[in-house]
Amino acid sequence: MSPQSEPTTAARDLRVLVLAGGLSYERDVSLKSGRRVLDALRSAGVEAELRDADITLLPALRADPPDAVVIALHGATGEDGSxxxxxxxxxxPYVGCDARAARLAWDKPSAKAVLQEAGIPTPDWVALPHDRFSELGAVAVLDRIVERLGLPLMVKPAQGGSGLGAAVVREAAELSAAMVGCFAYDSTALVERYVTGMDVAVSVVDRGDGPESLPAVEIVPRNGVYDYAARYTAGLTTWHAPARLDDEVADRVAATAVAAHRALGLRDVSRVDLIVDPQGQPHVLEVNVSPGMTETSLLPLAVEAAGLDLGRLLATLVDRAAARP
Known part of the structure; x- marks a missing residue:
């Protein structure tokens, strides 16, 4: 495992640009993440600057390119590969996966198909574009979904994050409203079988010796659903880092997260969201290539639980990114 006591000399000599903001629904969260990344890098002795991803970005990159970029943008701008x-x-150069892998992870149905093909457990699902939903008849489609997948169900945008547009459906009568709410955020809804169990997030980082998992973070939302409010409103969620798992299950969860990271072709850093069922089997829900860095975000909690320093970890990732051809 690479030493983490100090950032490398190279990282201290680099000029780093932290990109945050953007125009997605998650702009405010992104700005908070960006400020946290900025402060962490500076605390590790790295020269860093915060910039929004707007029309001034490309002229600035051309006039005075940084040595590396840290993408703290959430939503499509930061995660869809564009x-x-x-x-x-x-x-x-930038910290994180390349554009191709980001596009794959961003589209949840595509990512789930890759995970399934790799033998990595993920809840059964159907992806339904709004146009097909209307053309085929909403009532007939919803009835067939319930017949095929059963209840309860999780409905969420096929592309998106932060729990926006997501809803748990426990009764068939609730499914129509959940679909309408989901379509407000994306033109395609992902409907998957709801797995009961412990909600955990595993951050995966590569400090030079290959991807490794940080301690799993257990998520306990007060209302039982880890939605946007539960993620970013103080007092609505309790986190346990490390998660309250026995050693054998914790090892299984960690191995599953790393396997998902590898299967999707990711690099540097990712966050894998999973449900651990009562039998101790982890199920991958989705993978985030631009994990949040706010005061309630999961990656910083995992870094702390691992006994690492966030700034030094980011400096190591920046150094690796800047050294790429």
């Missing part, structure tokens, strides 16, 4: 593709065009 910004990473632009950074590639500009020849600017």
């Amino acid at each position: 910004l990473r593709g632009v950074l590639d065009l500009c020849g600017v």
